[in-house]
Amino acid sequence: MTGIVRIGVEIHCQLTGLNSKLFCKCRGDYRNDLPNRNVCPICTGQPGTMPLLNNKAIDYSCMIALALGCTIPSEMGFYRKNYFYPDLPKNYQITQYDSGGIGSVGSNGKLEFGKEYARIRRIQLEEDPGRLIYEGGDMDTSFYTLVDYNRAGTALVEIVTEPDFKDAATVRAFLNKLTSILEHLGVCNTKLEGSVRCDANISIDNGKRVEIKNVGSFREVEKALNFEIIRQESLSSRNIEIKSETRHWDNERKVTKQSRAKEEEQDYKYFLEPDIPIVLLDKSYLNSIQQTMPELPDKRRTRFVEEYHLSDHVSQVLINNKEMADFFESAVRIYSSPKEIANWLVSDLMSYIGVSKTDETSLTDLKIGPRHIAELAKLVDENSISRHTAKSMLNRILRTGEMPSQLVGQFDSSKIIDEKILTKAIEDTFDSERAAVIDASSNPSVINFLLGKVLKLTKGRADPQIALSLIMDKLNKN
Amino acid sequence: MNELWSLSAQQVSSRVRNGDFTIEDYVFQLLERINAIDDKIKAFITVNDDALETARKIDTKIKRQETIGPLAGVAVGVKDNICTKNIRTTCASKLLHEYKPPFDATVISRLKERDAIIIGKLNLDEFAMGSTTEFGSFGPTHNPWDPNYVVGGSSGGSAASVAASECTVSLGSDTGGSIRCPASFCSVVGFKPTYGSVSRYGLISYSNSLEQIGPIARTVSDIVMMMNAISGHDENDNTTHFQKMYEFSDASDLKKPVRFGLVKELIEGSDPVISRLVYSSMDLLSSAGFKWEEISLNSIDYSLASYYTIAMAEASSNLARYDNLRYGFDCQPEGYEWNSYFSTIRNNFGDEVKKRIMIGSHVLLSGYYSKYYLKAQKIRSILRQEVKKLFKYIDILISPTMPVLPFRLGEGIDNPMKRYLIDANTVIANLIGIPAISIPTGFNDKLPIGVQLMADEMQDQLLLSVSKIYERIAGVRRKPDFI
Numbered sequence: 011m012t013g014i015v016r017i018g019v020e021i022h023c024q025l026t027g028l029n030s031k032l033f034c035k036c037r038g039d040y041r042n043d044l045p046n047r048n049v050c051p052i053c054t055g056q057p058g059t060m061p062l063l064n065n066k067a068i069d070y071s072c073m074i075a076l077a078l079g080c081t082i083p084s085e086m087g088f089y090r091k092n093y094f095y096p097d098l099p100k101n102y103q104i105t106q107y108d109s110g111g112i113g114s115v116g117s118n119g120k121l122e123f124g125k126e127y128a129r130i131r132r133i134q135l136e137e138d139p140g141r142l143i144y145e146g147g148d149m150d151t152s153f154y155t156l157v158d159y160n161r162a163g164t165a166l167v168e169i170v171t172e173p174d175f176k177d178a179a180t181v182r183a184f185l186n187k188l189t190s191i192l193e194h195l196g197v198c199n200t201k202l203e204g205s206v207r208c209d210a211n212i213s214i215d216n217g218k219r220v221e222i223k224n225v226g227s228f229r230e231v232e233k234a235l236n237f238e239i240i241r242q243e244s245l246s247s248r249n250i251e252i253k254s255e256t257r258h259w260d261n262e263r264k265v266t267k268q269s270r271a272k273e274e275e276q277d278y279k280y281f282l283e284p285d286i287p288i289v290l291l292d293k294s295y296l297n298s299i300q301q302t303m304p305e306l307p308d309k310r311r312t313r314f315v316e317e318y319h320l321s322d323h324v325s326q327v328l329i330n331n332k333e334m335a336d337f338f339e340s341a342v343r344i345y346s347s348p349k350e351i352a353n354w355l356v357s358d359l360m361s362y363i364g365v366s367k368t369d370e371t372s373l374t375d376l377k378i379g380p381r382h383i384a385e386l387a388k389l390v391d392e393n394s395i396s397r398h399t400a401k402s403m404l405n406r407i408l409r410t411g412e413m414p415s416q417l418v419g420q421f422d423s424s425k426i427i428d429e430k431i432l433t434k435a436i437e438d439t440f441d442s443e444r445a446a447v448i449d450a451s452s453n454p455s456v457i458n459f460l461l462g463k464v465l466k467l468t469k470g471r472a473d474p475q476i477a478l479s480l481i482m483d484k485l486n487k488n
Numbered sequence: 489m490n491e492l493w494s495l496s497a498q499q500v501s502s503r504v505r506n507g508d509f510t511i512e513d514y515v516f517q518l519l520e521r522i523n524a525i526d527d528k529i530k531a532f533i534t535v536n537d538d539a540l541e542t543a544r545k546i547d548t549k550i551k552r553q554e555t556i557g558p559l560a561g562v563a564v565g566v567k568d569n570i571c572t573k574n575i576r577t578t579c580a581s582k583l584l585h586e587y588k589p590p591f592d593a594t595v596i597s598r599l600k601e602r603d604a605i606i607i608g609k610l611n612l613d614e615f616a617m618g619s620t621t622e623f624g625s626f627g628p629t630h631n632p633w634d635p636n637y638v639v640g641g642s643s644g645g646s647a648a649s650v651a652a653s654e655c656t657v658s659l660g661s662d663t664g665g666s667i668r669c670p671a672s673f674c675s676v677v678g679f680k681p682t683y684g685s686v687s688r689y690g691l692i693s694y695s696n697s698l699e700q701i702g703p704i705a706r707t708v709s710d711i712v713m714m715m716n717a718i719s720g721h722d723e724n725d726n727t728t729h730f731q732k733m734y735e736f737s738d739a740s741d742l743k744k745p746v747r748f749g750l751v752k753e754l755i756e757g758s759d760p761v762i763s764r765l766v767y768s769s770m771d772l773l774s775s776a777g778f779k780w781e782e783i784s785l786n787s788i789d790y791s792l793a794s795y796y797t798i799a800m801a802e803a804s805s806n807l808a809r810y811d812n813l814r815y816g817f818d819c820q821p822e823g824y825e826w827n828s829y830f831s832t833i834r835n836n837f838g839d840e841v842k843k844r845i846m847i848g849s850h851v852l853l854s855g856y857y858s859k860y861y862l863k864a865q866k867i868r869s870i871l872r873q874e875v876k877k878l879f880k881y882i883d884i885l886i887s888p889t890m891p892v893l894p895f896r897l898g899e900g901i902d903n904p905m906k907r908y909l910i911d912a913n914t915v916i917a918n919l920i921g922i923p924a925i926s927i928p929t930g931f932n933d934k935l936p937i938g939v940q941l942m943a944d945e946m947q948d949q950l951l952l953s954v955s956k957i958y959e960r961i962a963g964v965r966r967k968p969d970f971i
Contacts, residue, residue: 051591055809057584057692058571058593060725092805092852096826101808154822157813279852281861284697284802287726 013215013246015239017181018131018173019231022207023192024138025070025165026199032137032165033061033104040160041202045143053163055099060285063088067165068115068289070197071135072299074167075116077191077306078130082291087112088135088283093276096155097139099162105136107280112288115167122308123187126180129172138164167197173211178235181210185228186330190307193332210235214242218254222266225259234259238266310335318348327356333373334360340380341387350387358401359383362408377411378404385414394418396425398470425473432464432477436484439463450485457481492517497562497656497710504550504561511550511561515543515605518563522608522654530629531649533568534576535608546603557602559717564599565655567646568609569616570701571690572596575606579692580624581614582836583810586817593690594725595659595701595718602717607655610645614838615807616661616694618642619669619910620897623840628897632674632968633934637894640673642666646704647674651968657710659718661691663699664795665889665914668926671704672889672938675928675964677955678704679711682945683921684729686715687722693806695799696727698918708927708956712738715948729946736949740956748773748780749882753788754913758891761932766888766939769929772961780886783878787871788916794871795915796908797851797864804848807841810834843904872920879944884954887913889926889940913940923948925955928964 028038034052052059075082089107106114119130140162146152169188175181185208192198192206200206208231210222222238225231242252257266305313307329314325314335328335334355341351362376386404389395395403395418403417426432440447443463450456457478464477492514495503504511519539526532549556566572569579571589573596578584596606613623621644622628629644631637632652639648643660647670650658660667662680671678680702691701703714719734750770755763770780812819812833821829837845851860878885892910900906917924922945926938941958943951 051589054814056589056591056815057577057579057587057809058589058591058690060689060727062724063726090805092808092849094808094811094830096811096813099809099814101811102805155826159814277853279805279849279854279857281801281805281852284695285693285725285727 013243015176015212015214016173017175017210017212017235018171019175019181019184020209021169021185021188023167023169023198024205025067025167025197026202026205027070027197028064028066028165030064031163032064032067032135033163036163038164040164043160045156045158046160048160049162053099054159061104061283063286063289064165067135069299070195071115071133071167072291072296073195073197073303074169074192075119075133076296076300076303077195078116078119078121078133078169080116080119080130080133082116082296083113084291085112086115086289086291088286089280090283092279095139096157097142097162099140099159103137103139104283104286106134108132109280112282121184121187123184126183128174128184131170131172134168136166136168138162138166173213178232178239181235182228182232185231187307190330190332194304194307194310196304212238212242214239214246214252217246218252220252220254221256223256223258226261230259230261233264234266237264241266318342318352320348320352324352324356327360328352337373337380341384344381345384345388347387347391350391351383354383354387358404376408378408382407382414389414389418393425395421396470396474398465426468426471427473427476429476429480432472432480435464435467435472436477436480439467440484447485457485493521493653495656496707497559497705497713500562500656501558501560505556507550510547511543511605512540512547514561515539515563515607518607518655525652526654528630528635529632529648529652529654530627531565531610531645531652531654532608533578533580533611533626533645536575536606539563539605539607542605557604559599559602559604559713562604562657563607563655564604565607565610565646565649565658566596567612567643567658567660569612569661569692570596570659571692572606572609575609577609577692579615580612580626581838581841582625583812583816583833585625587815589690591690594687594722596690598718604717610643610649610658612645613642614841615692615803616642616663616666617803617840617844619665619907621645621670622897622901623838625838630897631894633936636896637935638673638897640670640890640894643704644670647671647676647678650674650676650704650706657703657705657714659701660704661699661701662918663695663799664911664918667702667704668889668914668924668938668940669911671926673894673936675936675938675966676704676706677708677711677925677927677959678702679715679925680917680923681715681719681948682923684727685719685734685948687725687728689722689724693802695802696806697802698795698799708952708959709738712736712952715952734948736952738956740953740960742953746778746883746954747881748778748884748886749783749878750780751885751887752782752784754887754891757912758888759893761893762888762891762937765930765937769939769962776957776961783882785874785878787867787874790867791871791916791919792908792912794864794867795911795919797860798868800844800848801852801861802848804845804852807845868919871916875916875920875922883943883950885942887940889913889938893932893935893937917942921945923951925951927955927959927962929962930964931966934969
């Protein structure tokens with residue numbers, strides 16, 4: 011019997027939209043640097059340096075707090091979380107903390123996704139540590155460890171939910187919605203490696219809580235949780251006690267395993283960071299953030315339905331991926347045929363994202379842009395090419411980036427509207443598909459089958475409407 | 489020309505402009521003097537090799553009649569916990585013996601912009617933790633008035649070098665009296681400005697919420713000159729007040745009558761020799777037409793405990809970064825597991841520093857946080873309210889700077905509580921963030937006695953103007969014997 015599963019998640023999201031780190035002027039984007047090049051006296055914790063708060067990071071964290079319906083305090087502060095680790099230049103992390111006093115940027119929020127919702131316990135702004143590089147792959151197999159401080163001090167927003175999820179799929183749906191929000195706010199490019207990281211905690215039947223760490227992607231989160239649910243259920247069915255512990259996700263073997271390092275109950279000795287004055291978040295400031303905030307996914311979906319008359323479902327599919335939604339709107343601005351364009355995106359283009367490399371493939375990796383789709387839609391609308399031809403064109407454009415109008419000639423794509431040619435093709439089809447012709451009188455769906463055959467015979471060039479009426483005429487005569 | 493080293497900063501700056509002497513000559517004399525007498529004083533950790541070169545450059549500017557800064561030629565000594573680019577900055581700690589900062593502290597770049605000359609780096613207690621300058625890895629600094637006595641601390645090198653005329657003025661840092669205590673013990677003027685009026689960027693932190701950089705000089709006028717150079721908003725220090733630059737006046741005219749309040753608890757807790765001297769200064773103030781009264785500060789009893797709790801808590805976190813991974817001294821990590829390397833390195837802290845790190849870590853533990861740290865912060869805010877109330881009708885609070893006379897080196901070193909108690913008068917200004925100054929007031933035999941004046945937050949100008957008057961009334965003109 012399945013017990014009550016309770017899952018909570020803790021998401022670390024890098025504010026990749028910032029130009030600089032949280033407390034110094036080093037670049038926020040460290041990903042293409044040689045080790046320890048994107049550093050300065052402040053982010054390497056040189057004696058005498060002081061943190062200089064990045065005001066844009068405050069704006070961004072407030073935007074996230076507002077988007078997740080959080081309570082934002084009128085004053086917020088930063089705390090030192092004291093612990094020793096080689097990737098931490100000051101041996102303390104500047105973060106936020108709720109101790110009943112000066113709080114973090116957001117708390118008590120709620121995020122709806124589909125028909126469900128999850129409560130957000132708190133949101134805090136903090137600095138990322140540097141990175142440890144194990145010469146032998148991981149700690150157990152390495153003779154030495156290298157430290158790269160390029161990442162040290164970049165801005166992170168930590169989002170902690172209440173244990174409101176009952177299964178892994180719901181967690182995935184939540185994470186997708188959250189990702190879309192972060193993308194829409196423009197605060198985080200969630201497609202960058204390591205820009206969004208997720209830890210989870212899980213318990214069954216109000217038992218002990220197990221933390222799962224080291225999960226690389228959202229897809230892996232789902233797998234890790236499913237593994238952990240089964241592991242805990244099988245333990246509990248055999249009356250083996252579930253320990254309160256931290257387990258690491260082994261991406262190779264697809265299992266969670268007990269951390270070898272002894273996980274002691276750490277005392278972080280939090281206290282208010284004296285070098286950063288209390289930040290005032292007054293009403294007028296928050297109003298201005300609210301007003302300048304980009305459109306959020308829910309509002310955008312409603313607008314898509316109202317403005318472009320798209321179905322709820324299609325709108326939702328587009329908006330789940332901000333790039334796709336932006337692509338759509340750009341294309342519509344070039345050629346105003348929203349339904350046609352949406353159709354191209356949702357049923358055709360979408361299938362190309364994810365086929366190559368990983369499922370993180372981005373639209374921007376493709377050679378196709380809104381101009382291409384707009385033109386393709388226009389050519390189809392104007393009956394210049396058949397949909398079938400357009401689809402083969404798309405396949406080529408994806409590789410070459412050529413404009414559809416340049417390809418019309420090459421694809422021999424002009425439609426056949428000449429009734430003589432069409433009639434010949436239909437007669438040939440009727441000859442080879444005698445059985446179907448007989449069935450057609452009793453089963454109208456066979457007509458579509460015949461039309462398909464005619465299209466195939468003409469390599470998709472037959473004008474379907476004219477061909478259809480000719481088929482009907484011929485059937486009626488038979 | 490003889491004895492250029494005895495000149496004040498004001499005199500140097502005006503006379504090099506007139507071409508009375510070159511800055512090179514003046515700096516050369518100071519360097520010779522340091523060479524000759526610092527063996528006895530031990531104020532310097534490092535003498536700046538580039539000082540003469542810089543002097544010549546400014547001389548050339550003068551010769552070419554280019555514009556020169558207001559501190560042109562003035563030789564400034566700098567406490568060795570203030571970062572100087574490419575000049576080692578040790579904090580008198582083994583962990584930083586070889587540390588050359590990659591940047592100048594804001595106060596240093598401001599001094600350089602104004603053509604001052606950094607003459608060298610001055611001794612202190614390790615990481616500024618102490619009140620005697622005995623607890624540094626370079627050994628103690630000796631009092632110019634009697635080398636067997638302590639100089640006070642932790643800015644002991646800064647006060648002793650100015651008292652012994654090894655430099656014209658100096659910079660110190662004051663966390664709980666570290667500028668004023670040695671100023672008092674060495675008979676020089678030491679000023680701790682309002683918290684946030686001087687940038688701390690480049691000051692190696694001991695206790696961020698308490699400490700301030702400030703000047704030490706032989707005259708109040710020189711203090712004013714230094715303050716005009718170093719104070720004001722700094723984009724590298726978010727805790728500085730948003731005021732571009734302060735312009736302090738050297739004038740002693742007062743816009744309105746000033747009322748003094750003598751702090752009863754602090755005079756009662758002092759050595760009788762000291763309280764007698766303070767009372768006689770009060771008489772002098774009266775005869776100069778000033779009104780004063782005795783006032784009481786109830787929360788003073790707890791201020792010292794509050795101060796040490798907060799200072800040590802912040803220190804335990806500030807000093808966590810010294811793990812020798814990114815900078816430090818030569819000690820190969822190869823062959824060590826991280827935790828054992830870490831403890832090997834940190835065993836190089838001195839005993840006083842280790843003690844403060846341990847106590848500081850303790851008071852922050854979640855089980856003790858509200859019992860110690862939180863309570864300390866509460867006392868701090870009660871004290872603040874009480875003092876703020878006093879400033880509604882009192883302009884200047886007055887007390888002995890130190891409750892005791894300078895004592896012999898090593899005396900009472902086994903009794904840390906007694907050592908901590910001598911900070912009782914000075915910590916108040918740090919807990920509240922108000923400006924405070926120590927001014928030479930007299931001697932008991934050969935040992936100096938200073939008086940502390942405190943004003944309300946941002947009333948630094950008033951405090952400096954009153955100090956100028958008090959300096960004249962107190963009239964201390966002596967110089968150490970051997971000079």
